[in-house]
Amino acid sequence: MRIFCLLFLFVATIMLNSCRQQSPETKTASIDDEKDTLTIAAEDVLTSDILTKEEQAKLKPIDVLERLKKGNLDFTKDNLTIRNTTERVRKSSLGQYPKAVILSCLDSRVPVEDIFHSGIGNLFVARVAGNIVNDDILGSLEYACKVSGAKLVLVLGHEYCGAIKSAIDGVKLGNITTLLDKIRPAVSATKTSFSGAAVSSNPDFVAAVCDENVRLAITKLRAGSPILKEMEEKGAIMIVGGVYDMNSGKVEIFK
Incomplete structure (x- = not known):
């Protein structure tokens, strides 16, 4: 012992x-x-950065985006602090006012809060294989932004995604089939402009499909949710995409 x-x-x-x-x-x-x-x-213990409702309301979407970028930089450089989890649990128990909502893949190698140097009470995180969009995801993101005041929606893909590879390979297995059907449009769209081998064993093609899948997810968010679309048009929120690099830990943000 x-x-x-x-x-x-x-x-x-x-x-x-x-x-x-x-x-x-x-x-x-x-x-x-x-x-x-x-x-x-x-000074090495982060006592609290949990927002109040008033503090959240003052945030601008661009400020939240920059906070995520800074947090990700801290993550890639190991500039992390020890968090007082017990205190954070107590302070967030009666309400939550997160800065952003992340739509992430299910993958266990993508620890969303850690990637952005965030903790309890900072982020909403919706996780589903292939970071796909469906009615339940749309409802969750609407709740995060319209009801609970999050200022940013980030669709987060990642390298070497198993769901992407399975969609490329045309895997059919139980309910996984219908999930992969939502990724296959990204596969088809990528094939039209990709010059190399359009197979799951080609990491460049997988990466290209991953990027396209994030972009199509953003398009689906705007088309499927008049609430989010209106909030974005009024500047109340931003909707952006990003891809997590498994080797460096860096998230490349794009719109």
């Missing part, structure tokens, strides 16, 4: 050393081998 604790403390210390790019003189994290305890500097 002691060996496990020491290993945990060693890993935690490495993580802390990458936080906020502080100089060694300002770091006060320390390990007490006698008590198997870890001391963390107060």
Whole structure:
């Protein structure tokens, strides 16, 4: 047990050393081998950035987008902070006023909150294989924006997506078939302009279909939800797309 604790403390210390790019003189994290305890500097603990309703209302969509970009940069550079989860749970228990809503793929390799250096109460996250759009997703995004005040909708695809590959291969299996049917228009559209091998074993083609699938999802959001379309036209929200790079952790944002 002691060996496990020491290993945990060693890993935690490495993580802390990458936080906020502080100089060694300002770091006060320390390990007490006698008590198997870890001391963390107060400035390395994010006590809270949970918004109130009034603070959320003052946000502009472009500011939220820049916050996500900054959070993603922190993620790629390991400039992360320790979060006081217990405090955040308490502060968000009676209400939620997230900045944005992310429509993400189901993939376990895409930890949405971590990617944007966000925590409890910061983001709505809707997850479904292939980040496809259906009536339930539309209703969820409308709730996030129109009812709960989120300022940004981000459709997030990712590299090496299994749903994309399955759609390319024409997989038919139970209810997965109808889900993949919503991705196949992106496959067909990509084939018309792609010059290489249009197969799932070609990573360039898979990436191109992924990008197109995100763009078509955005189009479906605007066409399928007059509420979101009107909010976007009035500047109350932004609707953007992005693709997560599995190797670097970077999210490439596009409209």
